[in-house]
Amino acid sequence: MLYDAHNHLQFEELAPHLDQIAADLAKIGLGGAVVNGTHPDDDWDDVAALAERFNWVIPSYGVHPWDVAGRPDDWQLKFVDRLESDSRAAVGEIGLDRWILEPGRAHDPILGGVPPAPIEEQMEVCAWQLRWAAEHDRAATLHCVRAWGPLQEVLRTTPLPKRGFLLHAFGGSPEQVAEFSRLGAYFSFNTSLIDPRKIRQRNAFKAVPSDRLLVETDAPAFPPPKPAFFLTEASPDSWCNHPANLQLAYADLAILRDEDPVELVRAVARNFQRLFA
Numbered sequence: 112m113l114y115d116a117h118n119h120l121q122f123e124e125l126a127p128h129l130d131q132i133a134a135d136l137a138k139i140g141l142g143g144a145v146v147n148g149t150h151p152d153d154d155w156d157d158v159a160a161l162a163e164r165f166n167w168v169i170p171s172y173g174v175h176p177w178d179v180a181g182r183p184d185d186w187q188l189k190f191v192d193r194l195e196s197d198s199r200a201a202v203g204e205i206g207l208d209r210w211i212l213e214p215g216r217a218h219d220p221i222l223g224g225v226p227p228a229p230i231e232e233q234m235e236v237c238a239w240q241l242r243w244a245a246e247h248d249r250a251a252t253l254h255c256v257r258a259w260g261p262l263q264e265v266l267r268t269t270p271l272p273k274r275g276f277l278l279h280a281f282g283g284s285p286e287q288v289a290e291f292s293r294l295g296a297y298f299s300f301n302t303s304l305i306d307p308r309k310i311r312q313r314n315a316f317k318a319v320p321s322d323r324l325l326v327e328t329d330a331p332a333f334p335p336p337k338p339a340f341f342l343t344e345a346s347p348d349s350w351c352n353h354p355a356n357l358q359l360a361y362a363d364l365a366i367l368r369d370e371d372p373v374e375l376v377r378a379v380a381r382n383f384q385r386l387f388a
């Protein structure tokens with residue numbers, strides 16, 4: 112069985128195609144997928160509905176770094192309510208992003224017209240959610256883009272879940288792998304890393320210990336360079352990742368790490384169960 116450690120099945124790009132996606136995921140032998148909410152009022156209900164509809168969905172709720180500035184005043188109440196009402200639910204997507212703070216990006220449509228929160232505010236919101244995950248021993252999924260220093264600070268000063276946490280679409284260096292592993296990190300290999308030009312990120316995945324390795328799509332984001340699955344009405348060159356492209360990431364990772372593909376599938380399944388089950 113294959114496991115997608117991180118996607119956004121609730122996003123509007125995928126929502127009209129759910130029947131087809133579910134059929135394709137059955138074809139590749141999907142055992143489970145962590146579906147990450149990003150904003151209490153925008154998509155947490157949709158994530159909960161998907162977990163009701165598909166037994167392979169593990170719901171996860173968090174305030175994404177891009178949504179920190181636009182979070183509602185009662186976000187903590189909503190967070191606790193949602194996570195306490197479902198013992199299977201994980202915490203995420205949370206994290207830190209300094210890419211959105213670069214000049215000229217404040218009005219990027221990805222931020223929904225709200226200028227991004229400064230890194231200090233992102234750190235506070237991330238640490239609060241991470242602390243809750245630690246106190247309730249839920250897995251937490253972290254996004255980190257151009258914010259490794261602040262992330263290390265949060266990880267060193269915040270209690271961390273005993274079961275571990277996920278650095279999703281890990282884009283750090285091989286040296287950082289050892290450092291984050293000591294803190295309890297898992298690392299997920301994203302479909303977009305099937306690109307031979309991403310040498311540094313790919314080398315980092317050779318350094319990830321077998322018992323900390325996961326695989327993900329982040330669909331509908333990050334399609335692989337040559338997708339195997341498309342959405343019927345979407346043209347093959349549209350920038351949208353079909354979740355079943357997960358199998359390409361598994362195949363590529365086995366070659367990259369020079370491991371038997373069947374053994375890799377087994378190891379990732381064990382890791383997924385240990386962190387998210």
Ligand SMILES: [Zn+2]
Pocket residue numbers: 117118119147204329
């Ligand atoms: Zn994501």
